Amino acid sequence: MKSIIKNIANSNTHTTILNKHYPKSSITNVTPNIIKHIGLNLHNNKNSPIYTIRQLIEDTFDASSYRKFDKYNNFGPIVTVKKNFDDLGFPKDHVGRSKTDTYYINDELLLRTHTSAHEVECFKNLSKSKDHNNKSISSLVNGHGYLISADVYRRDEIDKTHYPVFHQMEGTKTWNRFTHNEVIESEVNKMDQLMKKNFPSLTVEDVDYIKDDATHQNSKQDYMTDLETELVVKHMKKSLELVVATLLKHRYDHDASKDKNFKNPDIKMRWIEAYFPWTRPSFELEIYYNNEWLEVLGCGVTKNSVFTNADMASESQVGWAFGIGIDRLAMLLYNIKDIRLLWSQDNRFTSQFEGKEGTIFEFKPFSTYGITSRDISFFLTKELNPNDVMEIVRDEAQSWCYSCTLVDEFFNKKMNKKSQTYRISYQNLERNITTAEINEINDKVVDRLIKEFEIQPRN
């Protein structure tokens, strides 16, 4: 696949990223294939659907708020372990920290796994802003938010909706605890009216936070009153419902402009309970789209500890935060079926988006080439996480890799060994690949598994 991705140098002792050299350590697992994506910033590229989704979400937040949100769209992806995990209250043994899930540069640095990694520094900036702490200003300007968009990195499975690099938007709205209840209520009313006007047929299934068990992780925080929690949760849910409904409306309005008989489908959403270490209570929002429920975002009431980690006075703030994955939302709204396409420079892809920023339309798929699968089966002689297999496949096959799945696993008593079978599917989006080419890649994958994980291939 022709790609925007360039080659970079690598050495045994250092990893070079955007001309900077980082010492390696025993935990280093970032690969050249991943490093090639750094700096591409699709969220800042006008010809990418990721850009349009970002922009439309930002506009919706600004329109529903008395005061515009601060925007951060240029944070680099290399952050400390502290920022990505510690500051947000991730337990030391949280799976997200493991090197099977996260790309480490060395013991201290990693490729951020989520935009939440920047919450604390953004709260620090917010608290330094001139009027955030000014009690004499008009009460309506109490309430201050920011939006962060960035590329994030995760070692993950391989299929047509997963790519190791994707984009998230993080956001928060935070009030100083004076005149806050009336401001929050007033914005909730404003959003309510907008909802009723623009989305009369929207139905939302709600779920409340836990009210009868103060020790439950989804109950309110001690320092907040019931009224504050109710209002913050209501404001958060309304804001996010409005954002998602507005994106869908952009798509439907476009369809209606092309087809006089087009009828807007009814929009359905539902809230479910969730858990995130830095919010309490926490929720996820799902939408009903093409006959299935899809998770679109996570959110919650910001914990007091996040504010204090940002040097804000303890118990001086109330607010909410959310994180949304932009790539899958773009795929859904434009009907792009293969996540790899978002990175393609094939003219048949890019020409559909050039000069189209701000609009959401049906992507026209172009002919694709055959998918060829190979099964590899082997006995394990030591621990092997499926994500490690995925990473080797990704490294060797790069954009030719369509999917990789663990299809079989059993324990052979006689051998006293575990056996696994993976099915790897190869496809080039732009041309047919030959059997020889596939065999060559597949052999390299097996060789590396033998070398790095001492697997014993079986037939």
Ligand code: DAH
């Ligand atoms: N960082 C979370 C993720 O990657 C998303 C998220 C959930 C962000 C809740 C938030 C939040 O700020 O409050 O899955």
